[in-house]
Amino acid sequence: MRDLFDKIYKDKGPLGKWASQAEGYFVFPKLEGEIGNRMKFQGKEVVTWSINDYLGLANHPEVRKVDAEAGAKYGSAYPMGARMMSGHTDLHEQLQNELAEFVQKEAAYLLNFGYQGMVSTIDALVGKDDVIVYDVDAHACIIDGVRLHMGKRFTYKHNDIESIEKNLQRATKIAEQTGGGILLISEGVFGMRGEQGRLKEIVALKEKYNFRLFVDDAHGFGTLGKTGAGAGEEQGVQEQIDVYFATFAKSMASTGAFIAGDKEIIEYLKYNLRSQMFAKSLQMQLVVGALKRLDMLRSMPELKAKLWENVNALQNGLKERGFDIGTTQSCVTPVYLKGSIPEAMALVKDLRENFGVFCSIVVYPVIPKGLILLRMIPTASHTMEDIQITLDAFSGIRERLENGTYKRLSQAVAEAMEGK
């Protein structure tokens, strides 16, 4: 038998083992000062492409004012209990009603955090006889929700309708034996690569199979659809989404989340969501802040228009320069380059320090070996100058990647570390 803490002392875990080389720079970078389209990193100004603030609300003076006033009025303590017992107010209810109307559903219910709320909603929707069918590339909160499930679950190939159908057939067989039902979970927008979930085709399968559809629309809410109601509205199937989820952490640039659906479904979830029944209610300051942000989402369509102007300028500029941006159908902008992990580290350092551009980097095992994914999240607060700087920077790093500069730099670092 080994000591439980062996893994802590010895291998540190799949990401933890990189800590000594990566911490403070590639992971847990310390951001300084005001964070927006520009920010400071290690004392230098950089154009920022890795913050969740699609509509540019985070630093909007009206949002800041409302947040500050709500903070002064309520502090960070209110309310002081779980929704069911002592954490319910008129403002929570008002926010729910307004959110429901915005996403074209009968009712909505607030969640303290998106992640924990998703886990809990999946848990509340299924019992041991039910079957879950979900995308293999699902966000961690969906995977963790499914982990709680005591019954059968099937993953389908990412966004692959044939595979969805095959798994619905398998699920149907099981459900017929157990007497349970089927929950299909998709994302509205897959946050890493930017593809929209194929909601229209999934909904069409309802004609042949008996299942309920749960959509995590974290990246679609506020960015997609005529009114900003998300991926379902964009694809004309909002009504057929049985349970709709969005977080306040992206377009609303805040904390908190909600689910929406038919009144009876939400009423059921209200009494069965363990993450809300046994945890403190969403803070007043966040509720008031969300009401203000939602009001701006509704009344200032120019914010979404500006976001998309920036998205199009960035994505078209990258494509014109021959960059591979994959199959994105949303604001999420990935750029795929070929290279090793050490090359990727040298490249990101160059990008930040010499070109003044800060974006997230994703490497193996999240994506296939030999690929580097630079992921950008455009916002309405970016300027055309930010985009031009970034496009020129990408051309610059590609040239250095191709002429072997990063390979040489990474070899030199490796040799120095080995004390050669």
Ligand SMILES: Cc1ncc(COP(=O)(O)O)c(C=O)c1O
């Ligand atoms: C697809 C998706 N679902 C859920 C979440 C979790 O939301 P929150 O940050 O509110 O916990 C995120 C990340 O924020 C996400 O990208």
